[in-house]
Amino acid sequence: xxxxxxxxxxxxxxxxxxxxxxxxxxxxxxxxxxxxxxxxxxxxxxxxxxxxxxxxxxxxxxxxxxxxxxxxxxxxxxxxxxxxxxxxxxxxxxxxxxxxxxxxxxxxxxxxxxxxxxxxxxxxxxxxxxxxxxxxxxxxxxxxxxxxxxxxxxxxxxxxxxxxxxxxxxxxxxxxxxxxxxxxxxxxxxxxxxxxxxxxxxxxxxxxxxxxxxxxxxxxxxxxxxxxxxxxxxxxxxxxxxxxxxxxxxxxxxxxxxxxxxxxxxxxxxxxxxxxxxxxxxxxxxxxxxxxxxxxxxxxxxxxxxxxxxxxxxxxxxxxxxxxxxxxxxxxxxxxxxxxxxxxxxxxxxxxxxxxxxxxxxxxxxxxxxxxxxxxxxxxxxxxxxxxxxxxxxxxxxxxxxxxxxxxxxxxxxxxxxxxxxxxxxxxxxxxxxxxxxxxxxxxxxxxxxxxxxxxxxxxxxxxxxxxxxxxxxxxxxxxxxxxxxxxxxxxxxxxxxxxxxxxxxxxx
Amino acid sequence: xxxxxxxxxxxxxxxxxxxxxxxxxxxxxxxxxxxxxxxxxxxxxxxxxxxxxxxxxxxxxxxxxxxxxxxxxxxxxxxxxxxxxxxxxxxxxxxxxxxxxxxxxxxxxxxxxxxxxxxxxxxxxxxxxxxxxxxxxxxxxxxxxxxxxxxxxxxxxxxxxxxxxxxxxxxxxxxxxxxxxxxxxxxxxxxxxxxxxxxxxxxxxxxxxxxxxxxxxxxxxxxxxxxxxxxxxxxxxxxxxxxxxxxxxxxxxxxxxxxxxxxxxxxxxxxxxxxxxxxxxxxxxxxxxxxxxxxxxxxxxxxxxxxxxxxxxxxxxxxxxxxxxxxxxxxxxxxxxxxxxxxxxxxxxxxxxxxxxxxxxxxxxxxxxxxxxxxxxxxxxxxxxxxxxxxx
Numbered sequence: 016x017x018x019x020x021x022x023x024x025x026x027x028x029x030x031x032x033x034x035x036x037x038x039x040x041x042x043x044x045x046x047x048x049x050x051x052x053x054x055x056x057x058x059x060x061x062x063x064x065x066x067x068x069x070x071x072x073x074x075x076x077x078x079x080x081x082x083x084x085x086x087x088x089x090x091x092x093x094x095x096x097x098x099x100x101x102x103x104x105x106x107x108x109x110x111x112x113x114x115x116x117x118x119x120x121x122x123x124x125x126x127x128x129x130x131x132x133x134x135x136x137x138x139x140x141x142x143x144x145x146x147x148x149x150x151x152x153x154x155x156x157x158x159x160x161x162x163x164x165x166x167x168x169x170x171x172x173x174x175x176x177x178x179x180x181x182x183x184x185x186x187x188x189x190x191x192x193x194x195x196x197x198x199x200x201x202x203x204x205x206x207x208x209x210x211x212x213x214x215x216x217x218x219x220x221x222x223x224x225x226x227x228x229x230x231x232x233x234x235x236x237x238x239x240x241x242x243x244x245x246x247x248x249x250x251x252x253x254x255x256x257x258x259x260x261x262x263x264x265x266x267x268x269x270x271x272x273x274x275x276x277x278x279x280x281x282x283x284x285x286x287x288x289x290x291x292x293x294x295x296x297x298x299x300x301x302x303x304x305x306x307x308x309x310x311x312x313x314x315x316x317x318x319x320x321x322x323x324x325x326x327x328x329x330x331x332x333x334x335x336x337x338x339x340x341x342x343x344x345x346x347x348x349x350x351x352x353x354x355x356x357x358x359x360x361x362x363x364x365x366x367x368x369x370x371x372x373x374x375x376x377x378x379x380x381x382x383x384x385x386x387x388x389x390x391x392x393x394x395x396x397x398x399x400x401x402x403x404x405x406x407x408x409x410x411x412x413x414x415x416x417x418x419x420x421x422x423x424x425x426x427x428x429x430x431x432x433x434x435x436x437x438x439x440x441x442x443x444x445x446x447x448x449x450x451x452x453x454x455x456x457x458x459x460x461x462x463x464x465x466x467x468x469x470x471x472x473x474x475x476x477x478x479x480x481x482x483x484x485x486x487x488x489x490x491x492x493x494x495x496x497x498x499x500x501x502x503x504x505x506x507x508x509x510x511x512x513x514x515x516x517x518x519x520x521x522x523x524x
Numbered sequence: 525x526x527x528x529x530x531x532x533x534x535x536x537x538x539x540x541x542x543x544x545x546x547x548x549x550x551x552x553x554x555x556x557x558x559x560x561x562x563x564x565x566x567x568x569x570x571x572x573x574x575x576x577x578x579x580x581x582x583x584x585x586x587x588x589x590x591x592x593x594x595x596x597x598x599x600x601x602x603x604x605x606x607x608x609x610x611x612x613x614x615x616x617x618x619x620x621x622x623x624x625x626x627x628x629x630x631x632x633x634x635x636x637x638x639x640x641x642x643x644x645x646x647x648x649x650x651x652x653x654x655x656x657x658x659x660x661x662x663x664x665x666x667x668x669x670x671x672x673x674x675x676x677x678x679x680x681x682x683x684x685x686x687x688x689x690x691x692x693x694x695x696x697x698x699x700x701x702x703x704x705x706x707x708x709x710x711x712x713x714x715x716x717x718x719x720x721x722x723x724x725x726x727x728x729x730x731x732x733x734x735x736x737x738x739x740x741x742x743x744x745x746x747x748x749x750x751x752x753x754x755x756x757x758x759x760x761x762x763x764x765x766x767x768x769x770x771x772x773x774x775x776x777x778x779x780x781x782x783x784x785x786x787x788x789x790x791x792x793x794x795x796x797x798x799x800x801x802x803x804x805x806x807x808x809x810x811x812x813x814x815x816x817x818x819x820x821x822x823x824x825x826x827x828x829x830x831x832x833x834x835x836x837x838x839x840x841x842x843x844x845x846x847x848x849x850x851x852x853x854x855x856x857x858x859x860x861x862x863x864x865x866x867x868x869x870x871x872x873x874x875x876x877x878x879x880x881x882x883x884x885x886x887x888x889x890x891x892x893x894x895x896x897x898x899x900x901x902x903x904x905x906x907x908x909x910x911x912x913x914x915x916x
Contacts, residue, residue, distance in 0.1 A: 324773060345776030356774060365768045372760070376775045380757045391755050 021208055022100050022178040023049045023084050025070075030079035032065055039065045041234040042079070047179060052201060052211045054221040054242070057231035058254055058452035059423055063214050066231070067181050070212075071103045072096040097123075102177025104168040106184045112157040116150055120171045135174070142173050146203050161309070162193040169200070180204065181212045186220055190309050191480065191513035198224050216254075216453065218247045219481070230254055255454050263464055263485060270488075271300035273336070274472035275321070275441050280330035282320050284496075290316040292496040293330065298441065298472040303463065305487030305504075306476045309516050313496040314476045315357055318445045321474070322354040323347045335440060348377055351440030355430055355447050357476070359423070363430045366419035370411050371400040373418045374433050403432040408458065424455025431462060442466060445476040460486060480509050494518050550878035554871040561863055568861045575856020576849030582856075584733030588805065590848030592617065592797040592819070594742045596826025597833065597840035598749050599656075599793025604835050605753060606786030607766035612659055612674025613794045613823030614815070615681035616652040620795025621818060622685055623651030625802045625809040626693065628710045637713040644714070645741075645799055652795015653788045655681065660787025664780035670787070678823070682815045689811060706810035716804035736804035745793060746837040752789075753837070762786050797822060825851075850875065 025047045032040040040062045047053045057063045068074045070081065072090040080087050083099055090096050096103070110119050117136040124135075136152040143150045148166045156164060165185060172180055182201075186194045201211055201224065215221050221228055222242060229239040230253040237253045251259040275298040284290025291313050298304055308314050319325035321332060323344035331340045334350055342350070356362035364373045375384050375396055383399070386392040400414045407428045411421055418426055427447065434442065444463060448456040463486060467473055477483050483490055484504060491501040492515040499515050555565045576586050596613040603610035627647040631640045659677060662668035689705035696708065716737040720728035753759035764772045765782040772779050798819070802809055811817035825847050832846070833839025850872055857863065 322774070343776065344774065348776055354774070361768070362770050362774045365764055365771050367767045368764070375760075376764070376771070379760050379775075385757055389756050389758075390751075391757060391760060393755070 020100055020178065021049055021084075022047075022210060024082070025101075025179055025210070026082040026085075027066070027070065028080050028082065030066065030069060030076045030081075032062075032069060032074060033077050039234055040069070040076075043231070043234070043236050045229060045236070045239075047210045047212055049178075049208050049210050050205050051226045052205055052213050052224055054213045054215060054225035054228040055231065056215065056218075056221055056228055056250060056254060058216065058454070059450065060233070060452075061231040061254075062234040063231055064183065065234075067103070067183065067212065067214065070096070071101060071181060097175050097177070100176055100178035101181070102172030102175060102179070103181040104165065104172060104183065104185060106187060108164050108168055110156045110164060110167060113155060115153050115155050116159075116167050116170070117152040119156060119167065120152075120174055123171065123175065138174055139170055142170055146170075146173070146200050148200060161188045161311075162190070162196070165189070165197070166200070173204075177209070179210045179212070181214070183214045184216075185213070186215065186217060187478075188310065190516045191509060192517055194220070217479075217481075218250050221245075221250065222247065232256060251453060255452075257454075259453055259457055261485070263460060265464060265486075266468060269301040269468070269470065271470055274298050274300045274334070275474075276333040277321070278331050278333075280317070280320055280332065281328040282316055282325055283328060284313070284316055289328070290496050291320065291327075294496070294498050295330075296491060296498060296501070298474060300440075300472050301467060301470045302488040303467050303473040303475050303486050304501075305483035305490045306474060306493060307480060307483050307490055307512050307516060308478070308493035310478055312493045312516075314493050315445065316496075317493070318354065318357065318443045318474070318476055321347075321441075321443055322352060322356075348437075351437070353434035353437070353439035353442045355427075355434050355442070355444045357445035357449075359426055359430055360419070364418050364426055366417070368418060369415045370404070370409075370418050370421070370429060371396050371414040373429060374400040374403060374414075377433060378436070403429070403436070407432040407462075422452070422455075424451040427451050427459065428455060431459060435462070435466060438469070439471055442471055442473045443476070444473060446478065447475070448477075448479070448482060456482075480512060483512070484509060492516055546878040546881070547875065550871075550875040553878075554874050557867060557870060557874075558863065561867060563861050563863050568857055568863065571857040571860040572850075572853040574853075575860075576853030580730060581733050582852060584730045584735040586845060586848040586852045587739055588734050588736070588848070589820075589851045590844040591736075591738045591742055591804070592801050592822035593825045593829050593847050594840055594844035595738075595745065595797030595800065596794045596823055597829035597844055598742070598746050598837045599790035600827050600830035601833070601835045601837050601840060602749060602753065602762065602793070603656075603786050603790035604830060605759075605766045606762045606782055607769075608660060608663065608783055608786050608790070609671050610656065610659070610674055610787060610790045611671050611824075611827070612656060612677050612791070613797075613826050614819050614821075615674065615678035615823070616656045616791040616794035617798035617801070617819050617823050618681040618685050619655040619791075619798070620648035620652035621798030621802050621809050622688060622693070623795070624648035624799025625707050625710065628714055628803065629693075629708060632711040632714050637711070640714045641716070641803065644803060645796065648795045648799025649792040650795070652798065653792035656791015656794065657784055657788035659791075660784040663787070664783040678815070682817075685809070685811060685818065686813055689809065693809070695808070704810070705813060707808045709808045710803070714803065715807055716800070734805065738800040738804040741796070741800060743841065745796065746841055749789070749793070749837040758785075794823060794826070797826070820851075 027043065027045040030040055030043045043062070043066060045066065055063050065074065069076050070090065072092045072095045081090060082088065088099060090099060111122065117132050117139060120135055120139060121130055121132060139150070139152040142148070148170050150163065150166050150170050156167065159167065165188070169180065185197060189197060205211060213221070213225055222245060225242045227239060228242050228245055228250065230237040230250060232254060247261065248258065277294060277296045279293040279295055280291055281289060281293055282291040294317060306314055306317070316325055320327055323342060331338060333339065334352065339347055339350060360366050365376070378384060379391070383395045384392055397414050403409070404411060404414070409425050409428045409432070411425060418429070431447070447459050447463070451459065463473060463475065475483065475486055487504050489501055490504055490507060490512060492499050492512055494516060499520055551569065558565045558568050575582060577583050596617065600610060600613065624644045624647050627644040628640060631643060655677065659670050659673045662673050663670040686705060689707065693707045695706055698704065698706065719735045719737050719739055720730050722728035753763065761777045761782050762785065764775065764777060765779050769779050809818065829840050829843040829847050833843035854872060
């Protein structure tokens with residue numbers, strides 16, 4: 016390390032952070048040493064990001080102290096943190112698409128009168144070479160892939176002199192190959208005496224990359240253990256507070272007849288490009304087809320096309336042998352198409368509405384929720400919603416609670432309850448467990464398998480290959496708007512799917 | 525940042541009295557203006573309050589002024605709930621008044637008076653609704669900004685009214701003279717009766733005031749619109765579209781139709797404001813030719829009343845009475861204290877600004893507290909690099 020002071024040890028002692036009515040972080044101790052990757056593991060709301068925001072100067076702790084190299088330090092702002100050698104790569108990249116890598120790096124620099132982009136570019140190139148980041152400082156961000164953009168974020172933090180790097184869910188947006196590349200880079204960095212805090216909820220990644228792992232649950236530290244002593248079930252149990260199932264009991268698929276048939280579907284994406292290019296896919300009753308792919312390769316568009324929410328340029332869609340190409344979303348829902356959308360707080364739920372109001376989003380217009388032809392039957396609505404809450408183990412104070420005050424997992428369970436209410440013929444589940452905690456994920460997976468056993472055809476769209484492999488009967492891979500292959504799960508490996516996600520065809524892998 | 529305890533205490537205080545606090549803040553600022561004009565602040569506010577509620581007649585006048593504000597405000601609740609910013613209350617009021625007075629004059633004496641009144645009210649509602657619905661239609665199907673279109677349509681309505689009152693609808697007795705633009709007076713039998721409270725003959729409250737049955741119609745309308753918004757699938761769809769168009773589309777709700785419908789209903793309520801003003805108070809349609817000559821700005825004040833009432837038709841009732849009181853009290857303040865009329869307008873404006881911003885403030889505080897209390901909510905830290913376009 017040349018241009019930075021080393022952080023030999025960083026210690027957070029007795030950290031407390033209160034928000035009105037809530038103890039977000041409760042007397043927490045945490046430490047990192049030079050040359051180690053320390054994984055921070057916990058469910059949503061466990062306090063991981065609150066803790067890291069205090070380290071990065073975005074929040075101030077109410078109690079406790081932060082010691083860098085055994086000297087008490089106050090971190091008042093992200094600028095302070097950067098000066099102390101702490102860098103952070105957020106889950107959502109903070110890059111300006113129209114500017115180059117070097118310009119984006121210059122954006123965060125302490126303001127000076129002069130802007131020497133060439134010098135910055137030179138510095139970036141050197142660092143890029145040293146850590147094998149393969150980033151060209153003169154390219155604009157919009158030309159880079161997601162994986163490259165992430166490397167830009169890392170490079171930028173290194174350029175600013177980060178001796179300690181906080182990575183918030185860094186693998187969420189990467190293909191398996193890109194994850195491997197990232198891990199190589201991270202190893203080089205710790206070999207160089209830097210340290211890394213790796214926030215994740217993917218257990219196998221934590222196990223493969225970190226030296227130590229700290230598990231948080233509801234603002235408290237459950238334990239910090241060397242990764243060599245950790246196992247997947249142990250970590251999951253520490254996170255959730257009870258044993259968690261990873262391998263589901265799956266009966267052999269009871270395939271029935273053809274349910275959904277798409278023929279040569281083409282459609283535009285929001286950017287006005289051809290997002291779907293002659294996609295054909297057939298689903299049978301009683302099977303789960305996993306649709307894998309790096310986000311932005313047409314999966315979302317495909318789901319919207321089936322639900323009737325996106326106009327098509329060509330092709331046809333058939334449900335149970337009936338051409339529904341021109342049907343409205345309402346008609347498709349009535350015919351048995353249910354859709355758990357990817358962006359649940361934008362498409363799947365109305366955040367200002369109550370739990371009960373969200374529960375009737377699809378069926379608010381007819382019996383039993385309407386009486387006398389025009390009036391909403393609030394009693395029936397509440398009863399139906401209470402049943403769903405009970406059946407799907409949704410944690411909510413009342414049916415009249417605004418849905419936005421529920422956790423992601425509980426909102427998702429409510430959406431699932433609503434979409435499964437009418438015994439659908441076809442369920443499209445797009446990223447059903449993204450941002451959902453381990454406990455709720457397990458529950459949602461079980462529900463999907465139950466639905467499969469009932470004979471429903473399920474299209475499972477996910478970027479989480481573990482999820483795809485755990486649930487699917489067949490796996491389809493999308494790349495640049497095309498389905499590049501559909502294979503029975505038993506006949507492919509995660510590695511092969513990963514290669515196809517990066518553009519290889521089924522024959523080549 | 526204040527200490528947690530102090531903060532919680534302040535939160536509770538603020539939840540209990542948001543309108544009161546904003547009112548005091550506004551009055552404090554207005555006091556500065558009064559002092560600058562060498563007026564006695566206490567005397568000025570005493571004059572304002574007694575002018576609004578000090579006597580039976582003052583209270584009645586306050587309610588009379590509140591009636592059109594309330595009608596418009598109820599409609600605004602519906603439009604804003606659908607996330608349609610209807611600034612066209614003025615124009616819709618005029619459309620309703622013109623249609624209503626035409627029916628009242630044309631059918632008066634030719635059928636049962638009660639029928640004429642009903643017909644006139646219906647005509648007023650429909651005319652206002654069509655006028656509002658036009659802006660809704662343009663927004664939904666041609667993406668015309670409704671704020672611009674409704675403001676423009678206000679001007680169109682004013683000029684149409686001026687034309688009609690100087691020509692086809694002009695009072696025949698005024699013809700050929702240096703006339704005031706006004707219609708003939710409607711028959712006494714189709715004028716809305718005066719509203720009194722009490723049974724003893726000659727002792728009723730409001731017996732010798734101008735308060736009329738329009739108040740009851742307005743309150744009835746508030747009940748109807750409240751039920752519509754929260755107890756029918758129709759209102760459910762309107763509110764769903766207002767909060768989240770994408771989720772509504774996802775749920776198969778025809779988004780465009782709801783936008784038109786919300787503007788139709790809002791325009792209808794404003795149209796009723798216009799026709800009730802004719803049937804209950806003026807007994808003819810009359811203007812000085814200026815934009816606010818007939819409406820007295822009720823089309824705009826209704827927006828404020830709706831916001832102040834939390835976009836709830838019932839909340840709009842006290843809010844309208846409050847604004848009625850402000851209008852009437854201000855006149856008294858002008859008479860008693862001798863401050864210029866423009867100051868009264870300024871004081872009104874200041875109270876409006878504080879009242880509306882307090883609503884926004886309270887809503888934001890509530891939101892922030894809700895998020896802080898449940899850290900489990902997904903809070904996006906940063907706007908994504910390429911936000912997706914919301915489709916109509």
